[in-house]
Amino acid sequence: MKLFATCLLVSCLALLPATAAELKVDLGHGVITYRTETLLKRHDARTISVPDDVAFHRTMHYRAVPLAALLEGIGPDDHLQFVAGDGFAAEIPATLLMNTQGSEAWLAIEEPSRPWPALDKNRGRAGPFYVVWTRPQAARVGPEQWPYQLARIRTLGGVAERFPAILPDPSLPADSEVKRGFAVFQRTCFACHTLNGEGDSKLGPDLNLPHNPTEYLRADLLRAFIRDPQSLRQWPQAKMQGFDTHALSDADLDAVLAYLRHMAGRKPAH
Template identity: 80%
Template sequence: MKLLCLLTLGLMLLSAIAPARGAELKIDLGHGVTTYRTETLLARHDVRTIDVPGDVAFHRAMRYRAVPLTALLEGIGTGDHLQFVAGDGFAAEIPAALLLNRQGSEAWLAIEDPTQPWPALGKDHGHAGPFYIVWTRPQAAQVNPEQWPYQLASIRKLDGVAARFPAILPDPSLPADSAVQRGFVVFRHTCFACHTLNGQGDARLGPDLNLPHNPTEYLRADLLRAFIRNPQSLRQWPQAKMQGFDAKTLSDADLDAVLAYLRHMAGRKAVH
């Protein structure tokens, strides 16, 4: 019994002094999956310490050890499309043209060091690690908050959203400058990372926005607007994951447009 206790104590001490194991990020650009581990990324020659003044997830200035994202995406072109999948079911769709922009915005893969973990996010929002896409000078290329995926698990090069999910497309006869078509663009940028529509999409964080019922069918327009701006104003639920979109993030005009798109899609339900 004494020997067993000594062995147990020894194992506990070893586990306490053993280095913390890192996480894995999988990247597939169409030529097979490349797996990057935390310790490998932190040891790269191009890793930098960067300051992010207005961090989207933490709502304050943050400092990270990070690698330029494009350094991990060699070979992508401006016509390519990438999907960033998080461990919580969030799936951000980002065109490669944004990552390759020449306006001065730069995307970085922030890497959480297990020995120096990042602080927790706000109440009931979990943790941002192990990997997080952050931007320096995001305003220059009009990067929106849904293009800062955290808890990142994988990056994949895929066909664009329209090609993969035709059931989310509005009526093609509508003019390109219509409110519905504009709303479709806004929807892709702000809603599709969390929600599916007509059963299509890869996000698993929020409910489908057209099946069985579209929110425009059961919420008054003023209540739906209030919910999008501040979900807690309609239903107080501490565990809710949806965060509101203020006027700086989603202008009144864009909010009008996405509601026009949703109303339009209420008449274009997929048949299952």
């Protein structure tokens, strides 16, 4: 009984918002640490409204600072990784963060005196820091590019440079569906999964080792699973969110499945 009470207390504490959180940013010139109170006092902090917020699925209001203001010095060829406290690792190219098409990235900061509500489906909390976008449709910002529970931002080499084992056959034509699927995979799946043992996130299982999902799931079941994971296996504690047609078009889904089928034949030699 005592053990149960202790576990319950730990679980409840994990759901409470942090009162003194830190965000570490490393752009290749040393780590800069931003604290909640410092960010909230910045001259460029303001209240923004985000309709149809990705995490909360409704209009949300945040105290936030323009993310670009914290990333001064990055160039269009840079590649940034946003690492969450739960192991989620979103890869976002600097070109998207610097885009001139109307979308703007913000760092939302959870105020200790005004905590955000808990997320649904046992996902804990979104704070203390959360990357949100205004006018995301203008630059086709995907749901995986809204990392919450953010702990660290850093510049890294591109995904292909760091993880060569996830590359499709280089002899494929540039306009092949497989190569298009590889681009979709990086944007949607690679934030949670590894492939051929490579990748920074350990939130989800590897998608090629020991077996690729295209090897053991019928195509219709795999499609249904990606659209709604609970349609295949009902599991209240599951963390994977489904991808509707707004987040992943039918054409992009076809392409990522083509990439996965292709990679089933490109497993590393033992």
